[in-house]
Amino acid sequence: MTPTHGRGLLHLAAAVDHEAAYDGGRHVESARLAERGGLDFVTLGDSSGRPGPDALAVLSRVATATTRIGLVPTVTTTRTDPFRVQAALATLDWVSRGRAGWWIDVSPTEDESRPSGRATAPPAAELWRTAGEVA
Numbered sequence: 001m002t003p004t005h006g007r008g009l010l011h012l013a014a015a016v017d018h019e020a021a022y023d024g025g026r027h028v029e030s031a032r033l034a035e036r037g038g039l040d041f042v043t044l045g046d047s048s049g050r051p052g053p054d055a056l057a058v059l060s061r062v063a064t065a066t067t068r069i070g071l072v073p074t075v076t077t078t079r080t081d082p083f084r085v086q087a088a089l090a091t092l093d094w095v096s097r098g099r100a101g102w103w104i105d106v107s108p109t110e111d112e113s114r115p116s117g118r119a120t121a122p123p124a125a126e127l128w129r130t131a132g133e134v135a
Helices: 025-036 055-065 082-095 110-116 124-134
Strands: 013-015 041-044 070-076 103-105
Touching: 013 025, 025 041, 025 055, 041 055, 055 070, 055 082, 070 082, 082 124, 103 124
Parallel strands: 013 041, 041 070, 070 103
Antiparallel strands: none
């Protein structure tokens, strides 16, 4: 594959995780800094086992404050219906004008299984097989 934009196959990214930030402002600032620095995309982790804002919602806010940088939230397939995953990612892609990505993850611990109504976590291999089907 021949590079068409002079950058080659290397892509630069930064995580904009801020565990104590609940207003989104720090995420916006970090994404803007990454965009000014020429990075290609930012990621934002998420887990059903920890408190905090939803990565998709936060990056939807970041989308309106940035113009070029890609936005890649972690979305677990363990507790979310495939249709809802698709709809949420399509919405992020729409509000960002085509800059959405998806960091696929599963929730393999007991603490992460409880919010979805499961008493025990299925084996990791089963969770990842399901994640592959969703993708």
